[in-house]
Amino acid sequence: MFIIRNYRYNDETNVIDLWNNCLTRDPINQDIFHKKVILDENFNNELCLVAEDNNRIVGFILGMSRKYPYEERGTEPEKGWISVVFVDKDYRFNGIGKKLVEEIEKRFINMGKRNITLASYSPNYFFPGPDKDVYSDSIEFFKKLGYQELGEAVGMDMILYDFKIPDEVKEIEKNLNEKGYRIETFKKIYSLPLLQFLQKHFPGGWVRNARNALIKNKGEDTLLLAFDKNNDIVGYCQRAIDDIEGHFGPFGVHENLRGQKIGTVLFYKMLFDMYKRGIYHVWLAWTDGDAQRFYERAGMKVNKKHAIMKKILNRKGDVANE
Ligand SMILES: CC(C)(COP(=O)(O)OP(=O)(O)OC[C@H]1O[C@@H](n2cnc3c(N)ncnc32)[C@H](O)[C@@H]1OP(=O)(O)O)[C@@H](O)C(=O)NCCC(=O)NCCS
Structure with a gap:
């Protein structure tokens, strides 16, 4: 039986290893984990959770919210982000991912958050949203949990030889x-x-x-x-x-x-x-619409497609009809 608890510093190696097994298109090392997670000015241990089964880390979720203003956007008090969530392949379809998301949503609601966006927390996002090719399964998972697919963002690249x-x-x-x-x-x-x-x-x-x-x-x-x-x-x-x-x-x-x-x-x-x-290699992580067409004309190719997904929470944590 798994438990959900706050991330502890000595989970680091296990979390990074599991990350690299689960998010195969977006691997990280310790430096990136520190720079973009632990040392992010808005990092909040209450929104960084692991799922543990018999002392084994089997899932991870990172939620973000702003303590510090982001230029003129301010602290965006109603907004929360789920930067990443993943579950060990051997433990999937056991309700662990759902429990991690529900626990974060509960904590977001207690903090007064209403607008939850997947992945695209600026500046330290890892990808704009679930990858449509490699993590396409997770789109179904998030839809089941009430997240709506609102659009697409793409990553592009080109060789400069x-x-x-x-x-x-x-x-x-x-x-x-x-x-x-x-x-x-x-x-x-x-x-x-x-x-x-x-x-x-x-x-x-x-x-x-x-x-x-x-x-x-x-x-x-x-x-x-x-x-x-x-x-x-x-x-x-x-x-x-x-x-x-x-x-x-x-x-x-x-x-x-x-x-x-x-x-x-x-x-x-x-x-x-x-x-x-x-x-000799130029790439960009996030574009869409007219800008995407501009880059395509210049010879860049789409290398990643991401679903942009959001959920509006009401006080009980259900999707509001907006
Ligand atoms: C997405 C992920 C976290 C789901 O974790 P999980 O523990 O297997 O999910 P759960 O068992 O809690 O599933 C909750 C619900 O979603 C459904 N679901 C989960 N994965 C699904 C899939 N691949 N396809 C369709 N439905 C799925 C479950 O059937 C369950 O439905 P139910 O409530 O009707 O029974 C896991 O597949 C994963 O780690 N994927 C790789 C990493 C990733 O893509 N992360 C997202 C990037 S932000």
Whole structure:
């Protein structure tokens, strides 16, 4: 008979081993476990639970909620996330996963949370939602527990061997230059206007990603900016937000200037800069819709598909009709 209890520090090796057996597409090591779980500023031991059977760890769940504001999103007091949940293959279909989720939901309700999202806790998410190919079974599991599938997010990648900026993109850049637009590598003097541009035009996580790179003195290596003829920043492209060199994004252009191919030039210049640095594989973890089509046109391929899943809890923990 299994029990559910709070995670203890000496469960670490067993939890990491079980994680790597269960979440085979998203393996972690001790460093990542510490960085993204234990040392996350919002980590709460009351929301980090294991299932144990005869001293053996057979399941794990990590819930997250904000103690600290996430830029302008604040502490999102009604929101909770289930970052990951997994159960030992030999112990599945015994109600362990269900019990782990129900226990976390109970604790969320006691904390006043109503909106529960799977997986996509920013900034330290492991994937945007259950993987539709490799963990597709878990989608059924979550549906049974009242979670609704609201959409899809994809991961994409591309090999950069022999990468060249196409002639037509060079031509587009020339035309943009004639209109007074230019692409430049970040310089420290641009710190303030960059942060202000991101704050005004993009979600909170973006300004945070840029600020972290600047604090680590990585701006010159990992950021490209687009300027208009007044020297105002109108576009931005970043890579290596988590220090993984080939990790592309975020990437965005001022909403009034979209459709003029500023993004295309930023994108190709960033990829060429990566290629020159010996980075031969570019990937991104989370995109959808128009952005996905943009990357596809540029040659990137979908390598992961994730279900975006949420549940609204009422006080009793049932799904509310909203
Ligand atoms: C998803 C997972 C945690 C489920 O754990 P579990 O302990 O086997 O699930 P439970 O026994 O508690 O199942 C609860 C309900 O979901 C159903 N269910 C569980 N797995 C299912 C599956 N693969 N297909 C269809 N239904 C499933 C059960 O039949 C049960 O239904 P019931 O209440 O009507 O009896 C487990 O399969 C797992 O670890 N998968 C790999 C990791 C993963 O994908 N995690 C999710 C990423 S966030």
